Amino acid sequence: MSANERSGDIIHIEQLELAARIGVPDEERAEPQRLTLSITMWPRIDFRRLEEEVANTIDYAAVGREVKELVSGRSDKLVETLAEAIAAKLLHSFPIQRVRVELRKFILPDVKHVAVVIVREPASGT
16 A cells, blocks of 8 residues: 555545446447446555645646546446546546546436446556
């Protein structure tokens, strides 16, 4: 466990609104539907070592833009597949040592939402 993981330094984005073409039947993917995304990111640099330099931290506005761009260009059957793609994109594009992705879909009657939650770290050697 790294020092940053022990310190608990995280950046969290709560319920980013997304429009995604997602669902098993073709008809469900025909039009974008509302999803929300919550992301918890463990940065590579401990907050105590940021030295007031924006370049040393995670640009959360850029995170939101990149996720929206990724999602807008996809059509997935499974929420799980989209969650994996989002996690992989974030780990590749930002100085993150771990990411937690919670993707919510509002599809079932009488249910507030259905959510998929994954936690991922970079593959060894990256």
